[in-house]
Amino acid sequence: MKKLLCLLLAAALLTGILAGCGNNSDGTEPSVPEGSSGPATEPNDPGTTPGGTTSGGKIKLGVVATLAADGKISGYYFEIGLRLVKKMFADAGLDENSVEFVLRDQGEDGSVLKQRMTELKEAGCVGIIAAIADDFGPVAAQWAGENSVPVLFCSNYSTEMTITNYSDYIFGTGLNAWGFIKVLAQEAVGKRGIKNYAYVGTDGAGAADAENILLYEGQKINPDFHCVASYRMSQTETDFSTIIATLMSQEEKPQMTLQQGGNAVISFVMQAGMYDYYSISSVWSDVIIMPFVVPTLVNAGVYNFDGSFGATPLAWWDDDFADYCEAFRTVGKEVYDTDYQPVEYSMYLYWAGEALLNAIQTARAENIDITDGQVLKGLLENVSFTDFGSEHHFRDFDHQLTMDLFFVDAVDSGEEHDHLAMPADVTAVHSADDYLPTMEEMKTYGIEKLGVTDRFD
Amino acid sequence: MNLSTYVVPLITGVASGLILYLSAAGMNLMISGLGVINFGQGAFFVLGAGVCLIVGKATGSLLQGMAAGTLVTFFLGGLLELSLRPVVGKKMELTLMITMGIAYILDDIFEIVWGSSVQTLAIPVWLRGLVTVGSFQIPKYYLFIIGAALLIGLAFWIVFEKTRLGMRFRAIISNRDMVEALGVNVHLSYMMMFMIGIALSGFAGALNLPISGFTATGAMGAFGAIVPILVIGGLGNIQGTLPSAVFIGVLSAVAALFLPKLYNLVPTVVMVLVIMIKPQGLFTRKER
Known part of the structure; x- marks a missing residue:
């Protein structure tokens, strides 16, 4: 009997690890369907000098991604996004003979990530695009520093990466977790006078920042702003009913609920709708205003347009962005016979590609030979480009890519909600200078909250 | 705090626990009758929800979807039993690995x-x-869940305790060889156990669909969710499944009320404590 129990417990723990570890975001990660060309897996190339480019001037760029897990950052979105990055390079005259992308699947384990990145380095890659969950960011940053290979991190850039585990070789092309929450705090506490909040989300690095910094930034505006309840969930949790019932029943009810957990927001809103939760609290999150969330919930009769708020870096009204979306959809139809709208992770990957292209073009124009990661790092620190109306460069003290952020609230168009259309109106545009934390703010936060005293010396 | 602060979360917790009870009861039926730990139980939970989704959208009726989800998983349970028949009764690790493979x-x-x-x-x-x-x-809807789960549980109990089929099940659980020697078709009974066990999970998934939505990759999570119920109730202890599920539901409510940051950990921690203190489960008699 006990032996049976041990087996079962081991199986359950294994299940938990497999089901929960490293998953991120909204669960929109399908496997490659039958008949498609499949992911762009490149064969290993053992014949190159570790850490250097191949002869003939060809530059190798590594791409490490989580191909087989839940998440907008992998699967179809990544595949299509990578194809568009390659097309971007080809259109700039840098085809596969000039720039080669070498792909590795990092799976779900941090130790595998390091191994994959090392393989890419040994294959001759001078830079790596890491399209992975924010949980793995610190591992990527540590590896980048130890190996002097710049890693462009295409996910939420948390304080754990920008302060605690910062490496000079990490470059963040994703959303800055602090900045995103600062925008929400300004909108909620500053403009709407909200006095308290509840947090329901995962315990990933970005999610932890979300709660901590919401309180930090909110109290800068209103010192009485406080948390009434905080729930940390596993990535696979879909049952929030007890939590919602508790929040509805307690004496001090939250005026806003910050929901961080991607996929889980759909389950949360469905259950919240059953309890009439929106009568006490609005729900704020990065995905609650997204096209792949709203129609599902509207069709279930539980989406509350008046009480759903979020922020996004996607400038969906911009003509150039519309062209990008069309290209994304075209590739999606060609490869997967399905209509896919890009999500923010698609943009992070695209911006990583743009930054690298910019760096390589500069190197060519100035006759700089990108022989190793250190050279590429220097080039990346000086890139500057504009797209979809937003200016981008990497800040010198945290290597955060600048981007505008758009605060939105959901809009009921009255028509059937198209999963390709953004069902929201922009109510405020926040430029990078406005919302990104300054070096002084990060230094103060690091000392006061994280015990990090030497980061900005 | 007034009374509703506690009552509503408790009722909600119990409802959530009862959904899992259905899947766990099905699993315990298979464990007690065949000694099979079906690693794919979560997959049939998801399948029941998926079929419910398809039929429900086509017919516009959630109830028809639930019926379809239950029936499809019922018949697939028979196929699963056939595939496992060569290894049932042999090394448990074999059935674990096979059902795990099927789940993936x-x-x-x-x-x-x-x-x-x-x-x-x-x-x-x-x-x-x-x-x-x-x-x-x-x-x-949560009251509907409680009613439906208790009704199914009652039906399950009636079948198990008051019918010839149930008597046969109990006899096989108690002494398979004797039952076989009496000329009873044990394999057919095994198949019925499997079909009922899988169908319970399918129905649970369909019941859960309007609450949590359908995620194609939710099988492992669904399996993991019933493990504390199985362990706390006693592995293979069919009678212990219901009180265990209610207990887990109450625990979740208590965690939500008093230990929010440890909400996810509470069932697992309690499960580990039960294994250490009373490994046969809280709701079962000690083995001699």
Whole structure:
């Protein structure tokens, strides 16, 4: 009997690890369907000098991604996004003979990530695009520093990466977790006078920042702003009913609920709708205003347009962005016979590609030979480009890519909600200078909250 | 705090626990009767929800979807039993590995069929809204869940305790060789156990669909969720499944009320404590 129990417990723990570890975001990660060309897996190339480019001037760029897990950052979105990055390079005259992308699947384990990145380095890659969950960011940053290979991190850039585990070789092309929450705090506490909040989300690095910094930034505006309840969930949790019932029943009810957990927001809103939760609290999150969330919930009769708020870096009204979306959809139809709208992770990957292209073009124009990661790092620190109306460069003290952020609230168009259309109106545009934390703010936060005293010396 | 602060979360916790009870009861039936730990139980939970989604959207009826989800998983349970028959009674590790493999295969099939986006079905109008009981308000659908789960549980008990089929099940659980020697078709009984066990999980998944939505890759999570119920109730202890599920539901409510940051950990921690203190389960008699 006990032996049976041990087996079962081991199986359950294994299940938990497999089901929960490293998953991120909204669960929109399908496997490659039958008949498609499949992911762009490149064969290993053992014949190159570790850490250097191949002869003939060809530059190798590594791409490490989580191909087989839940998440907008992998699967179809990544595949299509990578194809568009390659097309971007080809259109700039840098085809596969000039720039080669070498792909590795990092799976779900941090130790595998390091191994994959090392393989890419040994294959001759001078830079790596890491399209992975924010949980793995610190591992990527540590590896980048130890190996002097710049890693462009295409996910939420948390304080754990920008302060605690910062490496000079990490470059963040994703959303800055602090900045995103600062925008929400300004909108909620500053403009709407909200006095308290509840947090329901995962315990990933970005999610932890979300709660901590919401309180930090909110109290800068209103010192009485406080948390009434905080729930940390596993990535696979879909049952929030007890939590919602508790929040509805307690004496001090939250005026806003910050929901961080991607996929889980759909389950949360469905259950919240059953309890009439929106009568006490609005729900704020990065995905609650997204096209792949709203129609599902509207069709279930539980989406509350008046009480759903979020922020996004996607400038969906911009003509150039519309062209990008069309290209994304075209590739999606060609490869997967399905209509896919890009999500923010698609943009992070695209911006990583743009930054690298910019760096390589500069190197060519100035006759700089990108022989190793250190050279590429220097080039990346000086890139500057504009797209979809937003200016981008990497800040010198945290290597955060600048981007505008758009605060939105959901809009009921009255028509059937198209999963390709953004069902929201922009109510405020926040430029990078406005919302990104300054070096002084990060230094103060690091000392006061994280015990990090030497980061900005 | 007034009373509703505790009552509504408790009722909600119990409702959530009862959904899992159905899947766990099905699993315990297979454990007690065949000694099979079906690692794919979560996959049939997901399949039941998926079939419910398809049929529910086509017919516009959640209840028809639930019936379809239950029936499909019922018949697939028979196929699963046939595939496991050569290894049942041999090394338990074999059935574990086979059912784990089946779970992973089904996981990928589900993703191909349904895609990875979360999908859901609207609950019928007559099940929407809140029911006011004194000073409490409880969603109608959660009361429906409690009613449906208890009804199924009652039916399960009646079949198990009061019918010839149930008697046969109990006899096989007690002494398979003797039953076989008496000329009873044990394999047919095994198949019925499997079919009922899998169908319970399928029905649970369908019941859960309007609450959590359908995620094609949710099988492992669904399996993991019932493990504490199985362990706390006693592995293979069918009678212990219901009180164990209610206990887990109450625990979740207590955690939500008093230990929010440890909400996810509480059932697992209690499970580990039970294994250490009373490994045969809280709701079972000690083995001699």
